[in-house]
Amino acid sequence: QDDSLYRAWGGKAGIQAVMVDFAARLPQDARIGRRFQGLNAEHLANQLTEQLCELAGGPCQYQGPDMRAAHQGMEISKPEFNALVEVLQQAMAARGIPFAAQNRMLAKLAPMHRDIIDVP
Numbered sequence: 001q002d003d004s005l006y007r008a009w010g011g012k013a014g015i016q017a018v019m020v021d022f023a024a025r026l027p028q029d030a031r032i033g034r035r036f037q038g039l040n041a042e043h044l045a046n047q048l049t050e051q052l053c054e055l056a057g058g059p060c061q062y063q064g065p066d067m068r069a070a071h072q073g074m075e076i077s078k079p080e081f082n083a084l085v086e087v088l089q090q091a092m093a094a095r096g097i098p099f100a101a102q103n104r105m106l107a108k109l110a111p112m113h114r115d116i117i118d119v120p
């Protein structure tokens with residue numbers, strides 16, 4: 001199993017630090033913040049940590065709902081998806097994730113747009 005991306009992110013602790021930062025930024029974003037009002041940021045950060053850890057080849061298993069189920073009925077648009085990616089880029093940069101490792105993770109997340117976006 002190739003865990004080079006997991007290691008480039010600083011293992012589980014490194015991923016967790018970015019996801020805590022990301023989950024704290026989301027409710028504050030002018031474009032998509034309203035989506036995250038009143039949500040449990042700790043739960044979201046933990047779920048994202050498991051998911052990205054697994055995607056990166058780390059020793060984790062995301063146990064939550066699949067992406068279609070998790071976002072069903074929210075009518076998430078493409079600009080909203082892009083806004084979330086920008087917020088993630090802010091969190092990755094703030095936590096010092098190397099640029100190549102940022103882009104490798106984004107490449108794994110990008111195909112999820114099919115299951116998450118349901119309005120243009």
Ligand code: HEM
Pocket residue numbers: 032035036039044047048051064065070071076080081082084109110112113116
């Ligand atoms: C690659 C992009 C995305 C990934 C990997 C992702 C991942 C996740 C994960 C793992 C959860 C937790 C599911 C659970 O435990 O119930 C979640 C929930 C959520 N996502 Fe996303 N998501 C993405 C894009 C988006 C976008 C674009 C929006 C809206 C702008 C969004 C809004 C939400 C909301 C509001 C929840 C909370 C649902 C709830 O707790 O009731 N997500 N997402």
